[in-house]
Amino acid sequence: MHTVKIGLIGLGTVGGGVIDILSRHHDDFCRHFDLDLRLVRVADRNTKRFAQLGLDPAICTDDAFAVTGDPEVEIVIELIGGTGVARDVVVAALAAGKRVVTANKALMATSGHELLKTAEAQGLELRFEASVGGGIPIIEPLKHALTANKISDVLGIVNGTTNYMLTNMAERGLSYDEALAEAQALGYAEADPSADVDGLDAAAKIALLASIVFHSTVTLDQVHAEGIRDLCSTDVSYAAQMGYAIKLLAIARMTDGGIDIRVHPTMIPAKHQLAAVSGVYNAIYVTGDAVGDVMFFGEGAGAGAAASAVVGDVIEAARALSSNNTVVGCTCTDEVAIRPISELETCYYLRMIVDDKSGVLARMTAVFAAHEVSLSSIMQQGVAKDGTAEIIYVTHRAREADIRAIIGELEALDVVKSIAALIRVEAL
Amino acid sequence: MHTVKIGLIGLGTVGGGVIDILSRHHDDFCRHFDLDLRLVRVADRNTKRFAQLGLDPAICTDDAFAVTGDPEVEIVIELIGGTGVARDVVVAALAAGKRVVTANKALMATSGHELLKTAEAQGLELRFEASVGGGIPIIEPLKHALTANKISDVLGIVNGTTNYMLTNMAERGLSYDEALAEAQALGYAEADPSADVDGLDAAAKIALLASIVFHSTVTLDQVHAEGIRDLCSTDVSYAAQMGYAIKLLAIARMTDGGIDIRVHPTMIPAKHQLAAVSGVYNAIYVTGDAVGDVMFFGEGAGAGAAASAVVGDVIEAARALSSNNTVVGCTCTDEVAIRPISELETCYYLRMIVDDKSGVLARMTAVFAAHEVSLSSIMQQGVAKDGTAEIIYVTHRAREADIRAIIGELEALDVVKSIAALIRVEAL
Secondary structure, three states: OEEEEEEEEOOOHHHHHHHHHHHHOHHHHHHHHOEEEEEEEEEOOOOHHHHHOOOOHHHEEOOHHHHHOOOOOOEEEEOOOOOOHHHHHHHHHHHOOOEEEEOOHHHHHHHHHHHHHHHHHOOOOEEOHHHOOOOOOOHHHHHOOOOOOOEEEEEEEOOHHHHHHHHHHHHHOOOHHHHHHHHHHOOOOOOOOHHHHOOHHHHHHHHHHHHHHOOOOOOHHHOEEOOOOOOOHHHHHHHHHOOEEEEEEEEEEEEOOEEEEEEEEEEEEOOOHHHHOOOOEEEEEEEEOOOEEEEEEEEOOOHHHHHHHHHHHHHHHHHHHHOOOOOOOOOOOOOOOEOOHHHOEEEEEEEEEEEOOOOHHHHHHHHHHHOOOOEEEEEEEEEOOOOEEEEEEEEOOEEHHHHHHHHHHHHHOOOEEEEEEEEEEOOO | OEEEEEEEEOOOHHHHHHHHHHHHOHHHHHHHHOEEEEEEEEEOOOOHHHHHOOOOHHHEEOOHHHHHOOOOOOEEEEOOOOOOHHHHHHHHHHHOOOEEEEOOHHHHHHHHHHHHHHHHHOOOOEEOHHHOOOOOOOHHHHHOOOOOOOEEEEEEEOOHHHHHHHHHHHHHOOOHHHHHHHHHHOOOOOOOOHHHHOOHHHHHHHHHHHHHHOOOOOOHHHOEEOOOOOOOHHHHHHHHHOOEEEEEEEEEEEEOOEEEEEEEEEEEEOOOHHHHOOOOEEEEEEEEOOOEEEEEEEEOOOHHHHHHHHHHHHHHHHHHHHOOOOOOOOOOOOOOOEOOHHHOEEEEEEEEEEEOOOOHHHHHHHHHHHOOOOEEEEEEEEEOOOOEEEEEEEEOOEEHHHHHHHHHHHHHOOOEEEEEEEEEEOOO
């Protein structure tokens, strides 16, 4: 039996889930893995959590660095979140020679490469399975089982909060504000929902996935991220009529022009498996040259799911530690450029409010034609009391730069009142 | 750079796929993993394959044991299949101190536990990711990322051939024989399709998955397996009318009475994600106490998919070898009984051909009532020219033993011409 001593920093819902698993399954881990996993030090600024979680006061502290500095601790679990103290904690833990497990996508998507190099140089592990897709095994399969492949695409639904909102906008016709209020009431969205609804959480996750599959170093600031804040239920409903679902997709693709990486509301065929991923569920699609398409699906949020991934990482680190196994190196060896979003080629859905005058359509289609962008469909909705009409265009594949130019020119037309929506369409 | 020398035995389609990946991605593996993977010895009884695959005659032999006995070879890939020579080859390779990678579910589901123990005792790896779900990472996630969970269920579609047939019976109304002929013409089914259509291939796979998730030793002979040979397109079509799809499901569940493990055609709700898994695709659903439901989906067959898993295993074994890492032990520590199929509790669909006489229904329902099995629906189809009618019963949850007794008593009734179909229904 190998005793492995663990320090845990951050006692939010995931931290509570980790404590629960470690205590309920302690004897199973002894029997199955020959591992006696002991929580020997716990830190949180909110000292009320200690009693709430039934922790022995002797192991509790409000000082995170008392955990990283504890000579007994062999594995540090960082669940503070964010890129401030969390970064200092991980740096301190590695400097003190400890293995680290984190669920922190923001940290890994900004400083991950440097932290992984630091860990590797010392023969230490830095594991982060919980940072993408909650409990869905995805980081490990990409780093191990799928390594025989040249991977061309990794994409999916990686933010449960927005997927919950989009599902309810589509299925129950809720507005964005109603969907957000409901998500907040249920605890799926924070009081300040920016990280979720502005696509930053998803951007951090796709940066991590892209770094692994393309053996490169992609950081959060390199990801073009658009959220769902401006999404109208009108467009959700038109999309459904046209046979599409709107999902906040995180996409990373290897192209001749570099890595195409982005997060934005995306119209996808209603029949595609990703369209059926509803509520807080996540799903990640991976395409490799040998394996073809594989998909990983599961709960993307929740204390249990994330804690499952964190404790899975702890067990892996403990196994390696107790076997004196060395760490298999970081594989970020390729330098691949990020393709600017202006070079993106995809299809576009545009909804415009225009004056219902004769010749309007002709003037607008002339703008598309001038940029050699062809249209796959044009749909005019009824005329409103104020004499305006709604026109929806869906283009064939076009360059983003051309679409941006077209929008600029359309906005300058006196008959065009507003560009009400621009949504990218992916055939998948 | 670590040079790792590989021997490959069996040059069928998967073997060809492995050679293709090792040659096309050789330089990538050097760059990304610091591994120079070299194929140094290859064996097949069909010596014509050597030239077909463009292999250097100097490394080719028709003697499998020339590969296992080659002192240069560090990792042996066994792709012979079956439990005869393949077993001797794996035993010989391990005895000679070599790491082994296999795609052989039949071997692993019969002698796997003994072989894994032999490997472990010598500090050697025996990897078998390709044996379940083609290229879908499933063995590794269950052995690693999901270990924090107490897993209650693992179930899914693990045979691509029968899923292709069932998809075409459902979508195009093909008969069993037509679907089989088409699958054979396309190379999805063998000339002798028994292993697929009788459910033995799926039984071997679910035995492997159950062994891992229940930390137990489940072998092929312990799995109750029924195939699709007797499945009528009539029932596929009735199932669709009732809101179900019929899939050949492999199921393993932990129950108070032991492990419930079985393979049989199963009616599942048409809205469940597994119902949407069509053609040769596979999908495996796992339920854990922390992670909730996760699903793994991908191509279950094909040279590329299986080769992806085999080479993934080779890379893992080579990484461990070059780092002098020891093997993390086999975790089959629990002795759990297999629950007899007679103790199964589920819902049942029964289709009977009866004489269309008054009082028939009353006599039949009395039989169900006598065994305290209640019915959730009764459907009578039109009367045929010969005066017989078709009656379909769907039961509420009932014990298999009771259903068997009921069938025996129904068959003894003079008005019952035949029990045309018995299909288990899972709510999932």
